[in-house]
Amino acid sequence: xxxxxxxxxxxxxxxxxxxxxxxxxxxxxxxxxxxxxxxxxxxxxxxxxxxxxxxxxxxxxxxxxxxxxxxxxxxxxxxxxxxxxxxxxxxxxxxxxxxxxxxxxxxxxxxxxxxxxxxxxxxxxxxxxxxxxxxxxxxxxxxxxxxxxxxxxxxxxxxxxxxxxxxxxxxxxxxxxxxxxxxxxxxxxxxxxxxxxxxxxxxxxxxxxxxxxxxxxxxxxxxxxxxxxxxxxxxxxxxxxxxxxxxxxxxxxxxxxxxxxxxxxxxxxxxxxxxxxxxxxxxxxxxxxxxxxxxxxxxxxxxxxxxxxxxxxxxxxxxxxxxxxxxxxxxxxxxxxxxxxxxxxxxxxxxxxxxxxxxxxxxxxxxxxxxxxxxxxxxxxxxxxxxxxxxxxxxxxxxxxxxxxxxxxxxxxxxxxxxxxxxxxxxxxxxxxxxxxxxxxxxxxxxxxxxxxxxxxxxxxxxxxxxxxxxxxxxxxxxxxxxxxxxxxxxxxxxxxxxxxxxxxxxxxxxxxxxxxxxxxxxxxxxxxxxxxxxxxxxxxxxxxxxxxxxxxxxxxxxxxxxxxxxxxxxxxxxxxxxxxxxxxxxxxxxxxxxxxxxxxxxxxxxxxxxxxxxxxxxxxxxxxxxxxxxxxxxxxxxxxxxxxxxxxxxxxxxxxxxxxxxxxxxxxxxxxxxxxxxxxxxxxxxxxxxxxxxxxxxxxxxxxxxxxxxxxxxxxxxxxxxxxxxxxxxxxxxxxxxxxxxxxxxxxxxxxxxxxxxxxxxxxxxxxxxxxxxxxxxxxxxxxxxxxxxxxxxxxxxxxxxxxxxxxxxxxxxxxxxxxxxxxxxxxxxxxxxxxxxxxxxxxxxxxxxxxxxxxxxxxxxxxxxxxxxxx
Numbered sequence: 085x086x087x088x089x090x091x092x093x094x095x096x097x098x099x100x101x102x103x104x105x106x107x108x109x110x111x112x113x114x115x116x117x118x119x120x121x122x123x124x125x126x127x128x129x130x131x132x133x134x135x136x137x138x139x140x141x142x143x144x145x146x147x148x149x150x151x152x153x154x155x156x157x158x159x160x161x162x163x164x165x166x167x168x169x170x171x172x173x174x175x176x177x178x179x180x181x182x183x184x185x186x187x188x189x190x191x192x193x194x195x196x197x198x199x200x201x202x203x204x205x206x207x208x209x210x211x212x213x214x215x216x217x218x219x220x221x222x223x224x225x226x227x228x229x230x231x232x233x234x235x236x237x238x239x240x241x242x243x244x245x246x247x248x249x250x251x252x253x254x255x256x257x258x259x260x261x262x263x264x265x266x267x268x269x270x271x272x273x274x275x276x277x278x279x280x281x282x283x284x285x286x287x288x289x290x291x292x293x294x295x296x297x298x299x300x301x302x303x304x305x306x307x308x309x310x311x312x313x314x315x316x317x318x319x320x321x322x323x324x325x326x327x328x329x330x331x332x333x334x335x336x337x338x339x340x341x342x343x344x345x346x347x348x349x350x351x352x353x354x355x356x357x358x359x360x361x362x363x364x365x366x367x368x369x370x371x372x373x374x375x376x377x378x379x380x381x382x383x384x385x386x387x388x389x390x391x392x393x394x395x396x397x398x399x400x401x402x403x404x405x406x407x408x409x410x411x412x413x414x415x416x417x418x419x420x421x422x423x424x425x426x427x428x429x430x431x432x433x434x435x436x437x438x439x440x441x442x443x444x445x446x447x448x449x450x451x452x453x454x455x456x457x458x459x460x461x462x463x464x465x466x467x468x469x470x471x472x473x474x475x476x477x478x479x480x481x482x483x484x485x486x487x488x489x490x491x492x493x494x495x496x497x498x499x500x501x502x503x504x505x506x507x508x509x510x511x512x513x514x515x516x517x518x519x520x521x522x523x524x525x526x527x528x529x530x531x532x533x534x535x536x537x538x539x540x541x542x543x544x545x546x547x548x549x550x551x552x553x554x555x556x557x558x559x560x561x562x563x564x565x566x567x568x569x570x571x572x573x574x575x576x577x578x579x580x581x582x583x584x585x586x587x588x589x590x591x592x593x594x595x596x597x598x599x600x601x602x603x604x605x606x607x608x609x610x611x612x613x614x615x616x617x618x619x620x621x622x623x624x625x626x627x628x629x630x631x632x633x634x635x636x637x638x639x640x641x642x643x644x645x646x647x648x649x650x651x652x653x654x655x656x657x658x659x660x661x662x663x664x665x666x667x668x669x670x671x672x673x674x675x676x677x678x679x680x681x682x683x684x685x686x687x688x689x690x691x692x693x694x695x696x697x698x699x700x701x702x703x704x705x706x707x708x709x710x711x712x713x714x715x716x717x718x719x720x721x722x723x724x725x726x727x728x729x730x731x732x733x734x735x736x737x738x739x740x741x742x743x744x745x746x747x748x749x750x751x752x753x754x755x756x757x758x759x760x761x762x763x764x765x766x767x768x769x770x771x772x773x774x775x776x777x778x779x780x781x782x783x784x785x786x787x788x789x790x791x792x793x794x795x796x797x798x799x800x801x802x803x804x805x806x807x808x809x810x811x812x813x814x815x816x817x818x819x820x821x822x823x824x825x826x827x828x829x830x831x832x833x834x835x836x837x838x839x840x841x842x843x844x845x846x847x848x849x850x851x852x853x854x855x856x857x858x859x860x861x862x863x864x865x866x867x868x869x870x871x872x873x874x875x876x877x878x879x880x881x882x883x884x885x886x887x888x889x890x891x892x893x894x895x896x897x898x899x900x901x902x903x904x905x906x907x908x909x910x911x912x913x914x915x916x917x918x919x920x921x922x923x924x925x926x927x928x929x930x931x932x933x934x935x936x937x938x939x940x941x942x943x944x945x946x947x948x949x950x951x952x953x954x955x956x957x
Contacts, residue, residue, distance in 0.1 A: 089270050091312040092117050093127045095281060095303035098134035099320045100377035101214050104169040107221050109377050113318070114222065114276055125269070127310065128278045129234075129303040130218055132210025133162055137296075140207050143185070147192035156186060163213050172220040181213045200252035201290060204283075208235075208291045211280035211299070219278040229276035235285035237265055238305055240292045247435045254295040257284050259364035262309035269310075279306070300361035304372075308364035314371045317357065322376035322561055323385030324349055324356050326400045326548075327541045329558030331534050335541065336548060337555030338385050338399060345399065345491065346372070346387040348522040352487040353404035362387070382561065396492035398500065399553065401540045403533040406454040407439075407483040408464065409513045413447045414475035423474075424448065430470045434463060440485070440516045440525065449514045451485065451527060480513060484533035487525040488540070494521050503543040506536055547760075547797075549874045550890075550907035575599055576839050576920060579946070580880060586944050587841040587880075587918040591860035593929050595623075597631045597947035599837035600925075604635035605952075606806060607827065612813035614824040617663050619791055620646050622830030622926040623838070627945045629653055632833065634951040640665060640828045644676055651680060659683070663788075663828065665707065665754075667729060671695050678702055685754055685788075687730050692742040699743075705752035705788060706731060706739065706781070710773045730755065733777065740780040750781035752826075756790025759831060764808035766792070771816045771825065786824045789813075793832035797874050797923055804832075831926040838925025840865055840941060841880070844917040845896070854891040856913050861895015861902040864932050864940040865924060869901040876922040877905045885911035893919065897936050 094113060100106050110128065117126050132140075139159050146152045160182055167174030188206050192198045198206070211234075219231035240255040269277065281299025286292050294301045300317055307315040324346065327335040341349070343366040350359040356374060365372050365387075372387040412427055427448065431438055439453040464479055471477035488500065494517065507526060514527040528536065548554055555561075575596050576583060586592050607616045617638040620629065624646065629639070633654055638661030641647045647664055650657065664682035666673045674691060675698055677684040686692070687707035692699060709730030731739055743750055753774040757766060767789045774787045796803050813825055842858035849855070867873035877893055879885070887909035895902045904921060913919075932940035 089266070090121055090124050091127060091307070091310040092124065093129060093303050093307040093310065093312045093315045094318060095129040095299060095316065096131065096318045096377065097299065097320065098131045098136070100318050101130050101132075101218060102134045102166065104166075106377055107170060107218060109380055110218070110318075111222055111225055113316075113380060114226065118226075118275060124275070126276050127306055127312075128218075128222075128276065129281045129299060129306060130211065130215045130278065131281050131299040133166065133214050136162060136210040136214070137207060140185075140210055143189055144192070144198045144203055144206055147189040147198060148196045150193040152189045152193070156182075156189065159185070163217065167217050170217060170221040171224075172217055174217070177216045177220055178213050181209050181216070185209050200249045203249075204252040204291045204293045207293055208280070208283040211282050215278050215280050222276060222278060226276050228274050229278065230272065230274035232277045232279045234280040234283050234302060234306075235291060237262075237279065237309070238284035238302065240284050240286040242287060250435065251286075251292065252290075253293050255284060255286070255292040256360075257294070257305045259305050259308040259367060261311050261368070265309055266311070295358075295360070297358035298360075300358040301364075304361040304364040307370050308368045311368065312370055314373060315365055316373045316375055317361075318375045318377045319356060320376065320378060321356060321558075322379060322382045323374040323555075324354055324400070325558060326545050326554065327402065327537055328353075328355070332401075332538055332541050333557070333559045334545070335558050336545065336550070337558075337561065339383070339553060339555045340386045340388070341399070342390060343387060344520065344522060345489070346385075348489050348518070348520070349400055349402060352485065352489055352523055352525065353402040354400070376561075379561070383555075396490075396495045397553070398488045398490035398493065398496070398544055400489045401537050401544065402487050402489055403537045404453070404485045404487070405530050405533060407485050407527065407530075408452045408454075409449060409480040409483050409527055410452065410467070410471070411447060411449045411478040411480070411513075412471055412475040413478075427471060427474055430467065430474070433470070434467050436463070436467065440514060440527070442514045442516055451483070451514060482530045483513060483527050484530040485525050485527050486533055486536050486540070487523045488544075489523045492521055493517065493524050497524075500524070500544075503540055506539045506543070510536070547874075549797075551872070552906055555907060574836075574922065576880075576922070577883070580883060582946070583839070583841055583920065584880060584918055587843060589942075591840070591842045591858075591864060591941035593838055593840055593864075593924060593941050593943045595625060595628060595834070595838045595925055595943065595945050597627060597837070597945060597949065600628055600631045600834055601635055601952075603833045603837070604632055604637050607829065607833070608636055610806060610810040610813070612810050612817050612825055613827050615660075615826045617661075617826065617828040618833055619828050619830035620650065621930060623834045623928070623930050624649055625929070625943060625945070626653055627949065628834055628837075628925075630949050633657070634949060636952075637833070638662060641682070642666065643669075644673055647676065647680060647682060663705075671698065674698055683752070685752075687754075689731065689735060689739055689742065692739065692746060692748070696742070696746040699746045699748040701747050703749045703751045703783075705754045705786065706750050707754040707756070708733060708736070708774065708777050710755050710757060710770060736777060736780045743781075749783045751783050752786035752788060753777055753781070753784055754788035754790065756828075757792060759792045760794040760797075761792045762794035762802065762804045764805050765812050767809055767827070768812035768816050771813065775816075775820060775823070785822065786826060788826040788828060791827060791829035791832065793827070793829045795832060795835050795923065797876065834925035835923045836925065838923070838928060840875075840921040840924040840928060842895075842919055842921070842941070844913050844915055844919060846915065847913060854889045856891045856893050856910065856919070858893065858895055858904070858919055860938070860941050861897040861904065862899065863895070863897055863935045863938050865904060865921065865928050866931050866933070867927055868904055869899075870931075875905065875924065877908050877910070878920050878922070879910050879913055879917055880920040881917040882911040882913070888912045896938065 114126050118124055139155055143152045143155045164174045223229050238257045240257055281302040284292050324338045325335040329335040343362055347362045350357040374385040376382050438450045440451040442449045468477050468479050510528050512526050516525045617640040618632050619640045621642055639650045640663040642665050659681040662682040664677040665685040685705040685707050707730045709732050755770045755774055770789045771787055778784045794804050842860050845859050846857040862869045888911055890907050890909055893905040929943055
């Protein structure tokens, strides 16, 4: 008979039960869970004290030689010390367990061995002793609490054909709902039950273990048998991360995963969860929460049936060490029926579980996971000998599996290509793409794994900020690096009072002309760059354009409207300062470009094939696709076969023929790989590519290297090193002095000069989520919704206050995507506070709309036009 009792199962690991401070946290968590619901009961599953299981393993190793006595003293001392701090009596509580340990060790010293059955009994004592102490401590605060023996609640599944060691040391249990256990516990008065992880009982009443790390699995079994509403795994880290945070401090917390993703991460090396613990909760749809005992207020990771971010995405880089590769080679396997069955039967006969498999016509390679196998030298020697009867086998030890874990990995292989270059000089023993499409894995030398993980994580997540999937970094969560206020030296911090006054009139873009001029001067100071053009699509504000024109900057236009806008502002602008770059435009736009004297760029064969007469006797630039893009989002990568821009390199011969037929001179070549690039060598690489294309066009004298110069978007990001960019271009120019080099940036010139100001309208809390609403949204700034772009956000009103809440910053537009910033740390906000969104000088007001018939933010210009004495253009 089922009961109405609601259970929450809490599992605490070794470091979480090893001090009074941690037990006080456990007590506090238990009390919170009891207070959440009147019929709530809590089961607390505990590991042995940190390090004690290792000491017990040492006892097992030394007892046959009678060298264990000092270890027994250390184990007793560890527990006595904790008992003293907890204020409980170790002597009376642990008398039976310590006596049992002494007798078992003595018996091993007499018979000179430790059987698997005795091995299990000795290791189980760690959990039995830690829970005796913890239960006594909790009972002083919660009278309705009790200690329970896990061996009476978990029964091992009988495997009569399994090796003896496996049956006692790495057993499995039934994860079905246990109504008898539920009724038994319901009849007990205890609302809190403290029990052990790692251990269970078999049908003979003997102690068995669930394998190292089995406390997680114990907790999952108990949650399933009790039909718990949730399972919480409390450990010394706040959840699962995008990499091992102890090796990669910039790894980000994964806020929510589904069961399959978490299983893949745990299997591929994430040590926060034991892989076997997920199956029971998945089968019964029990949410699993990973929480941090040292920081109980942190939300951690939630694992449930449905996770956020269900599109194609890599969510983590993991590594699993201690892996052994077995390669089996024979020409006889080609078209041979049953070869794989024969060799796999050999593994089965040795009790070995195969992890990864890769096959070819004449070779099969597999990996053996140390988590699932006891890879003892003698076992591997016997395996090798038996396999050699069927093929030529080779054993490679000391390997590691480096994995990219995510969802629908196959569909984003092209996006992963740049990151996979880290494997160029590595010995790859095996590569596998999971059938579930949840991981792409590489088996490499173990010594290289940590370095490869670090490089991959930087390439894949170096620009990643907090959002619905990714939380704060390990550095921030661990307190080693305090959350930084963005851009401490930013101009807008010095003009706070002025900006607050502007915000009184409603949402506004504010532009600092001094910052625009300073950025222009930085680019004009680059000796290797002959001309700079501003891509006015970034921001066509007249005052910004006047400031740039005064600094000698030209203009790159992509539409007749932009051309008309520039010519109206600057009717005497020299033709050499106006670029026109239409894309899939109608015939009349090319005609207009030539009529106004602009330098026209061609990026397709169609105009020359369909309208050769309008190009007769003209000079143009040709935009060439370098074949691979770059940038912070796939929508801003403007090269490669999936980009609509540019003529592919294999069409240049045909374009040269068409140009000759139309008496058209190609005097310049242009390429642009994407936006937000901060790698200094990008533009010199583009220059090299374009120079190689000159063979088709002997009249070329200009190389337009595009824009895309990135700016820092988050605290701590490094700015693009313009000196390094210039140095690489000067090296190119020394080899090709006959060529002019041009740049056509957009964001770089104006992004940091602009901010968006918006007042707080409403506040809302839904569960664990805080929402801060502001007076304008995606109708004013669409980049976060369109590109997933990150803009730093600060509460300008409360700029001196410490962050207190993690909030979603949302606007008033009737769309779920109307979010200006995910998971931003802010002081507690109030209606009327002014939030400042940074780096809004580019692609902000220019991309705004009147969606929902709401007016976008207005524009306000700070500063006056100042003409330099020598503009230099």
